[in-house]
Amino acid sequence: MHGKEPLYRRVNTRTHGVRHGGSDYKFSRHTKTQDRTSRGSMHGEKRQGLDYTPLFKFLLSKIGQDWAEVHSQAVARLDRQAPIFWMVALNEAERKPFVRVGENSYYSGLCVDGDNRLALVDPELRLEDMKPGCSCCTHTFNGEPFVREYEQI
Numbered sequence: 001m002h003g004k005e006p007l008y009r010r011v012n013t014r015t016h017g018v019r020h021g022g023s024d025y026k027f028s029r030h031t032k033t034q035d036r037t038s039r040g041s042m043h044g045e046k047r048q049g050l051d052y053t054p055l056f057k058f059l060l061s062k063i064g065q066d067w068a069e070v071h072s073q074a075v076a077r078l079d080r081q082a083p084i085f086w087m088v089a090l091n092e093a094e095r096k097p098f099v100r101v102g103e104n105s106y107y108s109g110l111c112v113d114g115d116n117r118l119a120l121v122d123p124e125l126r127l128e129d130m131k132p133g134c135s136c137c138t139h140t141f142n143g144e145p146f147v148r149e150y151e152q153i
Helices: 053-061 067-076 082-086
Strands: 098-101 105-108 110-112 118-120
Touching (some): 053 082
């Protein structure tokens, strides 16, 4: 018997044209003004190739349920618990009506209410309220493409 599916998935990072930054080192390694203390490690803390869309959909499906139970279910199916808090705010100062994940994916902001239940920060925010930032990309809100067209100012 297998456990439940993880709430993240691996995406292809070895395809031609997929770039993850970090190419500026090749331009600065032979400069004479650089000292050895400013170099730092070549092995950073970046985690590339993980898509947390299943986690975000899971959290949206658990609105109104007990936060402790939802949190324990999510942590059991993740590699680390930091992505949960990209979307869920535990205190008043961190609350946002929507959060941007990636380049053009937006999700409803979530919070833990006074009854320790998962809730929407702005329950009146709808797909129709969202405006795209450019005309070349497909912008999504909670996995659905934006309804409004890009308006040039």
